[in-house]
Amino acid sequence: MEIRLPPEVEELRRSVRSFAEGELEPFAEEIDRKGRVPDALWTKLRDAGYLGVRLPEAYGGSGMDFLSYCVVVEELGRIHRVLTLMVDATNGLGPNAILKSGSDEQREAYVRPIGEGRLRMAFALTEPEAGSDAAGIRTRARQTDGGWSLTGRKHYISGADVADLICVIAVTDPEKGARGGVTAFLVPRGTPGLTVTRVDTTIGSDAVKLAELTFEDCEVPDGAVLGEVGNGFRIAMQTLAEGRLCVACACVGMADRLLAMMSAHARERQTFGQPLASRQAIQWMIADSAVEMTVARSLAYEVAGRIVAREDPGVGPSMAKLYASEMVGRVSDRAVQVFGGQGLIRGFPVERFYRGVRHYRIGEGSSEMQRMIIARAYLKG
Secondary structure: OOOOOOOHHHHHHHHHHHHHHHHHHHHHHHHHHHHHHHHHHHHHHHHHHHOOOEEEEEEOOOOOOOHHHHHHHHHHHHOHHHHHHHHHHHOOOHHHHHHHHHHHHHHHHHHHHOOOOOOOOEEOOOOOOOOHHHHOOEEEEEEEOOOEEEEEEEEEEEEEEEOEEEEEEEEEOOOOOOOOEEEEEEEEOOOOOOEEEEEEEEEOOOEEEEEEEEEEEEEHHHEEEEEEEEEHHHHHHHHHHHHHHHHHHHHHHHHHHHHHHHHHHHOEEEEOOHHHHOOOOHHHHHHHHHHHHHHHHHHHHHHHHHOOOOOOOOOOOHHHHHHHHHHHHHHHHHHHHHHHHHHHHHOOHHHHHHHHHHHHHOOOOOOHHHHHHHHHHHHHO
């Protein structure tokens, strides 16, 4: 079933897919084999205009609307999860937070370099005792004569080991808590008191790192405050909502690619003198995958359309993220089953996707957290 989008968005999809399959696919195996993102890949994306593509033209971007951006993320997801992370890093949580809440000086200093991939940014929210429970943040920011002093620890922060700038969410008024007592700060790499104390490699790819950050009397000026003092929790939640929808689109892209590979393999692979495609068990795996992928795509596009129309998406991003992340896990599992032994071998795309998709049921808010958000909204009536 084809979901119809505006003609210009469909043309964008064809363009991105052609570029991704022709220019980016060769990097997929290298990313996992070497455990790092090649500089040439950043160059490819930058030259093609996909870094900062959603940023305003005034900051070197293309000003792409959110639905079109979701299609870009989906198409890049068909190649490798790392590509979606690269594009999100230059369009998503960090730069979006600065665009929406930053001062003119902060926008001028950071947005264009981030969008061009010259400056890497990380978003530090999660802590040992505050992951899905973002309101439980313990990192403190104490006001000083010259600005603020940060003390605390963040962990599982994507890309923080190589980030040039980190958006840190810290408590500035413990009594107010999440309602006016949390503030966002922009902390450059190398700031005294900021230390990367641990770097972990994730299940999906050695190229994807999660870092632990320690702040010990880390002094930053007043100009480091992003937005208003006490408004940090709102900034974090706003950026996470769109981030969750982008996760859903990445999952749809991966499922779409897996479905195509499953179908092709079922047609070509012969067992007992007949193609796998003739087996009812295989047909049902493909049918279930097609239905679930299409439902996830429809939901993601519906929510993206509401955001473009400046309508309140409500719990739509949580619904899309929950369903799509659970869906792609099922699809990837079926794909491994259809491919059999080949699906277990490192270096084959099916095995790569199988490892990569597991992250999505935890990152950007776990499935359980999304269910809580959705349930609470409906229980309120």
